[in-house]
Amino acid sequence: MSDDHAAALRGAWDEMIQRLGRARDALESPELYAPPQSGPRELAEGYRYLLGFVHSAVERAFFGDPAFPYFRRAIGVLDKATIDNADAMYLSTPIDGRYEYRITGQVPDSRHWRGEPPAPSGAMAPQYLIVEAHTGYAGDTGDLAELQPGVRGNTGKLDSAELAIGQDGRFDILLAPERPSGYSGNFICTQRISTGSGVQYFAEYVTVRALYHDWEGEEAPELLIHRLDKVGEHPPALDPATAAEAMRRVGEIVDNQTRFWNKFYDVVLEAHGDRNGDGLTFMPRNGFNAPAGASLATGGGQSTNVYSGGMYDLAEDEVLLIDTEVFEPPAYMGFHLANVWGESHDYANHVSSLNGTQARRDDDGHYRYVVAHRDPGVPNWLDTTGLRRGFMTMRWTYSQPTERLPVVTARKVVFDEIDDHLPASTPRFSPEDRREQIRVRQEHVQRRYRQY
Secondary structure, three states: OOHHHHHHHHHHHHHHHHHHHHHHHOOOOHHHOOOOOOOHHHHHHHHHHHHHHHHHHHHHHHHOOOOOOOOEEEEOOOOOOOOOOOOEEEEEEEOOOOOOEEEEEEOOEOHHHHOOOOOOOOOEOOOEEEEEEEOOOOOOOOOHHHHOOOOOOEEEEEEOOOOOOOOOOEEEEEEEOOOOOOOOOOEEEOEEEOOOOOOEEEOOEEEEEEEOOOOOOEOOOEEEEEEHHHOOOOOOOOOHHHHHHHHHHHHHHHHHHHHHHHHHHHHHOOOOOOOOOOOOOOOOEOOOOOOEEOEHHHOEOOOOEEEEEEEEEOOOOEEEEEEEEOOOOOOEEEEEEEOOOOOEOOOOOOOOEEEOOOOOEOOOOOEEEEEEOOOOOOOOEEEOOOOOEEEEEEEEEOOOOOOOOOEEEEEEEEHHHHHHHOOOOOOOOOHHHHHHHHHHHHHHHHHHOOOO
């Protein structure tokens, strides 16, 4: 290797380390919108959060090739972020929307996707699946300007309600700028033309969300993706210039992602206080904002979701009682807690999330939840894992827009008053029940994120 190549690689390494240092500053600097921290645990989790972006960035920068794509875990136990859904398996791959791609896949029993009862035994497909093509990767710019119309958006989507599947559970999806003449199969468009300016945008990423309800019975889909004109070929070998650019890209991703989400939580979501001077916060303290569909103004998210969120802030003896009424059955429903960095709590070893299968529905049709620091002995407890503050997010998935949105209310009470505010028919949940509940969660998470 020449001295010039060695110097270029070392220089790129140094630039990467410098950008990682800038990202580290965002963990504590109020000028960089670092969240308020009530104790040392939150800063420790902040460093873990930062290193999660490093983990993701290395894979994206060195192995994210639109010509030779593969589905990687966009969020996992090592790199939680963006107030992630504890019920979701997130996958992502870069593409070049000017070309044609094919996704092939297979799922076990998916009759519930068509509103039919599942088989009496055997594995089931996830409760819901959606594939979306995007013109950008949320947070990569490091600038809230990416939330403006026309900067980042979807070019197409296909979900489990629409997906045509064979009797053996196999399917394929064509992704292309235009649907070929005479083609009637599963299709996702990879271009979007602005109605105002006529500017043409091409998809740069494909994301998949597989949402689980039954953590014992549902299994992950098998998914492969190929660019059609590259099947059987291979990418060029790594050279110093490409490696140097990838290292610089690692630093850029980590720095921009950390800064973007800090500012997004503080300025857009107003998670830590009123920022626009209207006397309100978009994410209410110990309350929820009105349920609404996903939009770029609130960071995007899954396009078929209705969201409602807030911040819990509870002293040791305080709890939050949440009442939800759902008028039209969603394809998926979940309630999730996260820390101030937007990392979901440890949902394998704590009951920090509940979905539509896991949560108990009361006799009057309402779902009532208790957010508390210790176990109140009722089924629908969500465990803060000891963190005084954090995010709360409700998600409801509707393949088609719903005419009647859910309603969410919350009230803060002291721990000893919980039973006074719950229906008399609320059953008790014993320590043995809780251990069994957590056993199911632990085994599911090991299966979902197995590394072999």
